[in-house]
Amino acid sequence: MATTSTTRAASVSEALPTVVIQPPRGWLELDFAEMWAYRELLYFFVWRDIKVRYKQTVVGVGWAILQPFATMVVFALFFGVLAKLPPAGIPYPIFFYCALLPWTYFAGALSGATNTVVENQRLITKVYFPRILLPLASVISGLVDFVIAFVMLLAMAFYYGIVPTAAALLLPAFLLLAILTALAAGLWLSALNAIYRDVRYVMPFLVQFWMFASPVAYPSTLVPERFRWIYGLNPMAGVIEGFRWAITGQGQAPGVMIFVSAGVVIVMLIGGLVYFRRMEGTVADVV
Amino acid sequence: MSEIAIRVEGLRKRYQIGERERYTALRDVLGNAIKAPWRALKAAAGTGRSKDTPLQKHGDHIWAVDSVSLEIHHGEAVGLIGRNGAGKTTLLKILSRITKPTEGRAEIHGRVGSLLEVGTGFHQELTGRENIYLNGAILGMKKTEIDRKFDEIVAFAEVETFLDTPVKHYSSGMYVRLAFAVAAHLEPEILLVDEVLAVGDAAFQKKCLGKMNEVTRAGRTVVFVSHNMSAILNLCSRGLLIERGRITKDGTAAETARAYLESLQVGRSENLLEIRERWGRGRVKFSRVSIEDAQGRRLEHAMSAETVAIVLHYESQQTQTLQNCRVSVAVEDLYGQIFFVCSTEMVSNETRNLPPHGAVRCIIPRLPLSQGRYNLTLFIEVNREIEDWLPAATPLQVVDGDFFGSGRQYPDGWEGKGVLVPHKWEIEKGPGS
Numbered sequence: 143m144a145t146t147s148t149t150r151a152a153s154v155s156e157a158l159p160t161v162v163i164q165p166p167r168g169w170l171e172l173d174f175a176e177m178w179a180y181r182e183l184l185y186f187f188v189w190r191d192i193k194v195r196y197k198q199t200v201v202g203v204g205w206a207i208l209q210p211f212a213t214m215v216v217f218a219l220f221f222g223v224l225a226k227l228p229p230a231g232i233p234y235p236i237f238f239y240c241a242l243l244p245w246t247y248f249a250g251a252l253s254g255a256t257n258t259v260v261e262n263q264r265l266i267t268k269v270y271f272p273r274i275l276l277p278l279a280s281v282i283s284g285l286v287d288f289v290i291a292f293v294m295l296l297a298m299a300f301y302y303g304i305v306p307t308a309a310a311l312l313l314p315a316f317l318l319l320a321i322l323t324a325l326a327a328g329l330w331l332s333a334l335n336a337i338y339r340d341v342r343y344v345m346p347f348l349v350q351f352w353m354f355a356s357p358v359a360y361p362s363t364l365v366p367e368r369f370r371w372i373y374g375l376n377p378m379a380g381v382i383e384g385f386r387w388a389i390t391g392q393g394q395a396p397g398v399m400i401f402v403s404a405g406v407v408i409v410m411l412i413g414g415l416v417y418f419r420r421m422e423g424t425v426a427d428v429v
Numbered sequence: 430m431s432e433i434a435i436r437v438e439g440l441r442k443r444y445q446i447g448e449r450e451r452y453t454a455l456r457d458v459l460g461n462a463i464k465a466p467w468r469a470l471k472a473a474a475g476t477g478r479s480k481d482t483p484l485q486k487h488g489d490h491i492w493a494v495d496s497v498s499l500e501i502h503h504g505e506a507v508g509l510i511g512r513n514g515a516g517k518t519t520l521l522k523i524l525s526r527i528t529k530p531t532e533g534r535a536e537i538h539g540r541v542g543s544l545l546e547v548g549t550g551f552h553q554e555l556t557g558r559e560n561i562y563l564n565g566a567i568l569g570m571k572k573t574e575i576d577r578k579f580d581e582i583v584a585f586a587e588v589e590t591f592l593d594t595p596v597k598h599y600s601s602g603m604y605v606r607l608a609f610a611v612a613a614h615l616e617p618e619i620l621l622v623d624e625v626l627a628v629g630d631a632a633f634q635k636k637c638l639g640k641m642n643e644v645t646r647a648g649r650t651v652v653f654v655s656h657n658m659s660a661i662l663n664l665c666s667r668g669l670l671i672e673r674g675r676i677t678k679d680g681t682a683a684e685t686a687r688a689y690l691e692s693l694q695v696g697r698s699e700n701l702l703e704i705r706e707r708w709g710r711g712r713v714k715f716s717r718v719s720i721e722d723a724q725g726r727r728l729e730h731a732m733s734a735e736t737v738a739i740v741l742h743y744e745s746q747q748t749q750t751l752q753n754c755r756v757s758v759a760v761e762d763l764y765g766q767i768f769f770v771c772s773t774e775m776v777s778n779e780t781r782n783l784p785p786h787g788a789v790r791c792i793i794p795r796l797p798l799s800q801g802r803y804n805l806t807l808f809i810e811v812n813r814e815i816e817d818w819l820p821a822a823t824p825l826q827v828v829d830g831d832f833f834g835s836g837r838q839y840p841d842g843w844e845g846k847g848v849l850v851p852h853k854w855e856i857e858k859g860p861g862s
Contacts (some may be wrong), residue, residue, distance in 0.1 A: 269549050270543065340456050424528070
């Protein structure tokens with residue numbers, strides 16, 4: 143300790159980082175440099191989430207697969223076999239699983255991000271860090287579940303003899319869109335949840351409603367062609383159709399829809415950043 | 430002593446008080462908007478005025494930090510002294526950027542480590558090893574830094590054998606030791622510490638104080654909040670006294686500690702209505718406190734082990750009954766450390782309605798306080814709104830009584846040692862004796 147402090151004392155005269163503390167001003171003071179400086183803490187938050195979730199490995203991994211898989215079985219049975227949805231040119235299990243894969247990730251990441259500010263209130267009232275790291279970490283840590291469920295998809299594709307085409311190269315782009323959608327909505331909802339504590343009661347309904355508004359249990363071709371761009375206002379519609387198309391290589395690429403979706407996400411994300419940042423200054427007094 | 434580490438100019442922070450529900454429900458906001466859109470419109474139309482009236486009308490805000498300006502140089506160890514609720518912690522929270530000020534500005538030159546609580550961010554499910562990394566990162570250490578100090582931290586905490594056990598299985602002593610060990614190895618240029626030494630057993634506290642001493646001697650800047658005057662005198666060269674959000678004394682630690690103790694002793698008027706250091710809406714106010722015995726006779730001193738009635742007289746401008754009241758008296762030492770609280774809410778479930786003027790008697794059978802001087806903090810809430818809150822409103826002088834039924838006097842040096850607890854001793858023979 144003695145040695146480090148002498149070197150520190152010597153370095154005092156050099157340029158010290160200076161922080162200015164002021165009342166909240168304006169409506170946009172995003173500080174990307176600061177977020178970068180705190181990247182290690184982001185890593186530790188993600189690491190914590192994953193560690194805690196997979197403390198019991200078998201349960202963690204099993205749950206990651208079971209959730210989309212069981213839902214797929216139910217959908218395939220009721221919508222596919224019994225309700226006789228128009229055949230999509232691909233086996234029903236693949237059809238549903240391709241949609242449930244990004245959807246399960248999205249729903250989990252969104253719920254996680256929404257609760258994160260409230261769950262970490264002790265931390266928030268006792269120590270400073272850019273609060274945005276919290277929803278960001280939960281959106282990132284959800285990807286582990288996604289990867290595990292994705293392995294299951296590969297197994298299913300192999301079983302049904304589906305060979306990936308060049309379209310599969312676009313999969314990361316659709317995943318990125320899903321991540322950004324979860325982050326954008328998560329920023330809004332976690333900030334709202336910190337201020338209005340009943341938001342979490344609305345969440346299950348919102349997630350369910352959102353799922354039915356997305357082409358999870360049905361193909362988006364059910365929506366007439368000329369209204370499809372309106373449908374794309376729901377960014378998850380673009381993501382899910384993108385996934386189906388990229389994995390199976392069947393059907394048409396979700397052209398206009400995906401651009402509308404991407405546009406919506408960017409607007410939502412910027413709005414979310416601003417709103418979250420506004421909440422950030424006062425959150426320690428509220429939670 | 431040349432360069433400035435912290436410069437604060439005209440810092441103010443406003444808090445709302447009297448709101449029991451600290452967060453709002455979206456349901457209410459939407460409900461109000463739907464029920465009374467015209468009201469919302471009206472409010473929007475008359476912007477300028479309606480914006481600040483709600484606050485001024487109720488007067489239910491306080492300036493927790495009020496026009497604070499100060500400079501702290503590199504290498505200084507500064508103690509912040511003041512009563513509970515004087516604004517010390519709020520000032521520390523602003524400096525550590527947890528909350529933003531309402532007005533003013535502060536400049537901090539150097540890396541800041543803040544320690545408002547020991548074990549912030551510890552996760553019950555994670556092991557000791559994992560928590561060292563997590564907690565270290567949360568306190569602002571880099572991973573390489575934690576790697577480097579890991580062994581030192583573990584040795585300091587004395588938890589070597591339990592490193593890979595989840596901390597939920599730790600004893601509270603181990604938990605605190607580990608938490609403090611991580612914090613103690615923070616090496617920022619500026620360290621902000623809030624009353625964290627009051628944890629763990631005596632031996633560990635001593636160790637912590639030693640560590641803090643080391644930190645201040647190493648020439649780092651420390652701002653330290655504590656009720657423990659001896660810790661302040663030990664660690665700090667300079668002391669700041671904070672009263673009602675303002676700095677009222679800036680001098681050596683010894684000078685400031687003396688000023689603080691004097692401020693606590695200042696003879697107050699018996700008429701509580703004259704006290705200005707009070708919070709709440711003020712439609713009901715405490716006017717006088719009297720100490721009585723079981724028969725209702727006025728007493729100058731209360732006596733240990735005797736029945737004592739603390740009679741709180743209050744006044745209000747209301748004419749009708751005060752609905753749903755909650756009254757409490759906290760008994761604390763001269764430093765503001767609370768020994769116990771008597772509250773109407775705790776002893777009964779029924780709602781209490783009070784006449785608009787009158788008195789409430791809090792009867793304590795067998796007063797469990799040792800001889801000495803205490804302060805009473807008074808509190809009254811009507812219909813979930815704080816009406817009057819008087820910190821350390823009036824002294825309570827207690828003289829020795831025969832609490833233990835042994836006829837023994839309490840040794841003089843033990844004055845003000847606090848709460849007496851009935852107990853007995855048993856002796857067991859060891860094997861072979």
